[in-house]
Amino acid sequence: KKSFRVVVLPGDGIGPEVTSEAVRVLEVISAVSPDIEIKLESHQFGGCAIDSVGEPLPASTLKACQEADAILMGSIGGPKWGVNSKVRPEQGLLALRKALGLYANIRPANFASNSLLANSPLKPTVAEGVDIIVVRELIGGVYFGARKELGTGPDEDSAWDTMVYSIPEVQRITRVAAQIALQANPPLAIHSIDKANVLASSRLWRKVVTETLQAEYPQLALDHHLVDSASMLIVANPRKLNGVILTENLFGDILSDESSVIPGSLGLLPSASLAGAPSVADALDPGFKPTSGLYEPIHGSAPDIAGKGIANPIGTILSAAMLLRYSLGLEKYAKAIEEAVRKVLDDKVAGGHELRTADLGGSVKTREMGDKIVETL
Amino acid sequence: KKSFRVVVLPGDGIGPEVTSEAVRVLEVISAVSPDIEIKLESHQFGGCAIDSVGEPLPASTLKACQEADAILMGSIGGPKWGVNSKVRPEQGLLALRKALGLYANIRPANFASNSLLANSPLKPTVAEGVDIIVVRELIGGVYFGARKELGTGPDEDSAWDTMVYSIPEVQRITRVAAQIALQANPPLAIHSIDKANVLASSRLWRKVVTETLQAEYPQLALDHHLVDSASMLIVANPRKLNGVILTENLFGDILSDESSVIPGSLGLLPSASLAGAPSVADALDPGFKPTSGLYEPIHGSAPDIAGKGIANPIGTILSAAMLLRYSLGLEKYAKAIEEAVRKVLDDKVAGGHELRTADLGGSVKTREMGDKIVETL
Ligand SMILES: CC(C)[C@H](C(=O)O)[C@@H](O)C(=O)O
Numbered sequence: 001k002k003s004f005r006v007v008v009l010p011g012d013g014i015g016p017e018v019t020s021e022a023v024r025v026l027e028v029i030s031a032v033s034p035d036i037e038i039k040l041e042s043h044q045f046g047g048c049a050i051d052s053v054g055e056p057l058p059a060s061t062l063k064a065c066q067e068a069d070a071i072l073m074g075s076i077g078g079p080k081w082g083v084n085s086k087v088r089p090e091q092g093l094l095a096l097r098k099a100l101g102l103y104a105n106i107r108p109a110n111f112a113s114n115s116l117l118a119n120s121p122l123k124p125t126v127a128e129g130v131d132i133i134v135v136r137e138l139i140g141g142v143y144f145g146a147r148k149e150l151g152t153g154p155d156e157d158s159a160w161d162t163m164v165y166s167i168p169e170v171q172r173i174t175r176v177a178a179q180i181a182l183q184a185n186p187p188l189a190i191h192s193i194d195k196a197n198v199l200a201s202s203r204l205w206r207k208v209v210t211e212t213l214q215a216e217y218p219q220l221a222l223d224h225h226l227v228d229s230a231s232m233l234i235v236a237n238p239r240k241l242n243g244v245i246l247t248e249n250l251f252g253d254i255l256s257d258e259s260s261v262i263p264g265s266l267g268l269l270p271s272a273s274l275a276g277a278p279s280v281a282d283a284l285d286p287g288f289k290p291t292s293g294l295y296e297p298i299h300g301s302a303p304d305i306a307g308k309g310i311a312n313p314i315g316t317i318l319s320a321a322m323l324l325r326y327s328l329g330l331e332k333y334a335k336a337i338e339e340a341v342r343k344v345l346d347d348k349v350a351g352g353h354e355l356r357t358a359d360l361g362g363s364v365k366t367r368e369m370g371d372k373i374v375e376t377l
Numbered sequence: 378k379k380s381f382r383v384v385v386l387p388g389d390g391i392g393p394e395v396t397s398e399a400v401r402v403l404e405v406i407s408a409v410s411p412d413i414e415i416k417l418e419s420h421q422f423g424g425c426a427i428d429s430v431g432e433p434l435p436a437s438t439l440k441a442c443q444e445a446d447a448i449l450m451g452s453i454g455g456p457k458w459g460v461n462s463k464v465r466p467e468q469g470l471l472a473l474r475k476a477l478g479l480y481a482n483i484r485p486a487n488f489a490s491n492s493l494l495a496n497s498p499l500k501p502t503v504a505e506g507v508d509i510i511v512v513r514e515l516i517g518g519v520y521f522g523a524r525k526e527l528g529t530g531p532d533e534d535s536a537w538d539t540m541v542y543s544i545p546e547v548q549r550i551t552r553v554a555a556q557i558a559l560q561a562n563p564p565l566a567i568h569s570i571d572k573a574n575v576l577a578s579s580r581l582w583r584k585v586v587t588e589t590l591q592a593e594y595p596q597l598a599l600d601h602h603l604v605d606s607a608s609m610l611i612v613a614n615p616r617k618l619n620g621v622i623l624t625e626n627l628f629g630d631i632l633s634d635e636s637s638v639i640p641g642s643l644g645l646l647p648s649a650s651l652a653g654a655p656s657v658a659d660a661l662d663p664g665f666k667p668t669s670g671l672y673e674p675i676h677g678s679a680p681d682i683a684g685k686g687i688a689n690p691i692g693t694i695l696s697a698a699m700l701l702r703y704s705l706g707l708e709k710y711a712k713a714i715e716e717a718v719r720k721v722l723d724d725k726v727a728g729g730h731e732l733r734t735a736d737l738g739g740s741v742k743t744r745e746m747g748d749k750i751v752e753t754l
């Protein structure tokens with residue numbers, strides 16, 4: 001029996017509620033499968049860790065994460081630890097990403113169920129058939145370059161940040177995008193986004209993406225868009241970007257959030273942040289090697305509904321599915337969860353259970369949604 | 378008779394076609410008004426200038442622009458002068474902005490006529506009543522900070538750009554946003570956008586915007602959004618950002634393009650880039666002092682339809698209206714043009730002429746649209 005160690009970081013706000021349901025799903029998988037065992041352990045992270053030990057990422061939490069096969073996170077932050085506080089939850093998240101080398105952020109923006117099309121802010125004719133996966137570089141660029149704060153010398157009246165990329169950083173994220181593109185049949189197109197008409201780091205980005213794909217993945221279709229024009233296209237005609245959007249950290253932050261509203265419920269969308277580096281050789285052997293990673297729903301901690309038991313757990317449950325796929329190499333179970341979620345969401349006429357939490361205009365509770373998914377599974 | 382000098386830069390692609398119509402509109406204003414005279418002169422700029430003299434911004438063009446009261450531009454660029462060319466049209470635009478000190482880019486994203494709501498990619502319930510003006514800092518930030526290209530030392534394998542802001546740069550753009558907000562009655566709310574949870578330059582931005590408005594414009598409502606969350610909101614619930622979006626150069630590039638697709642036709646939207654610096658004293662005397670500026674439609678050069686006479690000239694004509702308002706101080710004529718445009722676009726049932734160019738699904742030509750606007754005027 002193969003044993004896996006998964007660290008759970010419930011975090012703040014609705015985090016504990018939504019991770020509970022995802023944990024149950026993983027426990028069921030562990031219980032029913034003859035060949036694997038998943039050991040789950042919870043650790044403090046985020047605002048609650050600041051409150052209890054004074055820092056968002058305690059050393060014991062970091063150590064557990066480093067030793068785990070994968071990490072499942074809820075959500076962190078809240079008004080209590082705002083932008084003006086000295087110690088903030090998101091510093092813990094940035095530190096964790098960096099410490100674990102989680103350089104590849106993967107965020108699908110697609111419809112968990114076609115019956116949800118009506119929830120999109122876009123017209124059905126525009127939103128229909130949108131199927132985008134954003135692959136965002138996560139530990140480089142302006143997030144981690146040198147910076148200078150206002151009030152420090154020299155030049156006290158100014159502040160600056162450096163957007164910096166090196167060739168190897170862009171190569172490795174390009175390979176992740178390529179491996180993701182190859183998981184589909186036919187392979188997905190890659191849309192690389194930059195601001196090469198202005199930025200030196202974007203010119204490097206465009207050159208390295210182009211050369212890496214040409215040399216290692218010549219079978220993949222590649223095009224380039226400027227970030228301003230991509231941000232238009234995501235609203236005006238998002239199907240044009242169907243496939244993999246490959247971009248750097250800051251642009252990925254903006255565009256992944258923008259594209260995530262297309263499916264009409266943030267509560268449904270998962271994300272993965274991976275550490276493993278596909279190498280040149282992987283081009284010859286497509287398919288993801290299991291790699292350590294952090295998995296979290298894309299929604300925030302929603303302090304306004306925290307504790308009420310009405311949050312949508314699906315984003316976290318689908319994150320658990322991604323965890324099985326990318327970190328434990330259990331594609332079969334990942335698919336089973338995704339199928340169960342679809343079934344629970346689908347309209348009755350389409351053979352589903354048509355369950356809707358508050359964010360989708362219904363009144364189903366967090367726990368009921370979890371129950372039904374576990375049952376369907 | 379007061380005389381004004383306006384430089385026209387038709388540029389590339391459909392630029393010459395659309396500026397022709399706006400020039401006719403300005404000529405009509407000049408001819409009919411007893412008290413003013415507008416002298417128009419054309420100069421080479423962009424790709425056509427590269428072809429004829431080897432550079433996008435010839436010295437004679439720059440000189441004419443520096444001496445003019447205002448500049449009306451069409452559009453520049455095209456596949457002929459792509460991202461890989463050494464000399465590119467947009468270098469001319471960036472150089473012109475910098476040389477003239479055009480630090481304040483103003484881009485309204487609203488419906489020129491309610492009858493166009495159906496053209497929006499957003500659902501009518503989401504798009505209805507959206508009325509956003511983006512005020513973007515245009516000659517600072519990562520566009521003009523120090524940078525290093527790939528292949529130059531030290532650290533040949535990397536490239537970087539610097540996102541930098543100083544206190545006075547943020548103060549002056551904040552004042553422009555405040556003056557714009559005060560032109561409406563009641564005054565508009567100001568939504569400042571940054572990434573203060575990560576970037577030092579954004580922390581400076583947030584602090585200076587807050588302090589400047591508190592000290593000089595305490596009557597204005599101000600809130601702050603992170604750029605990722607703003608890019609979601611623009612699609613999911615754009616009315617929440619009704620008012621003035623105030624942001625730095627790169628975020629403004631992305632968000633102004635994103636918000637400009639809401640009204641459903643890029644062909645209708647104008648923009649202004651202003652140089653004049655409202656001072657602290659202006660807070661006591663709201664109302665824009667005329668200042669030199671560059672005015673252009675937000676659409677591109679559309680090489681695919683260039684020369685066919687089917688481009689929509691309204692974005693350029695409304696840019697001419699902004700020119701009258703901000704650079705010549707002729708609010709009355711600006712309003713008259715805007716009224717005429719609305720009348721020409723409005724549905725017949727709403728008392729309009731219901732004219733539609735190809736981009737709006739009709740077959741009206743550039744010239745006919747211009748004729749009708751001139752006639753209505
Ligand atoms: C919390 C913040 C620092 C973070 C980021 O900007 O990366 C968040 O927006 C995200 O996308 O995970």
Ligand SMILES: CC(C)[C@H](C(=O)O)[C@@H](O)C(=O)O
Pocket residue numbers: 197198228467470471630
């Ligand atoms: C052409 C380009 C350099 C320019 C910019 O990024 O500022 C354009 O996108 C704009 O917004 O006017």
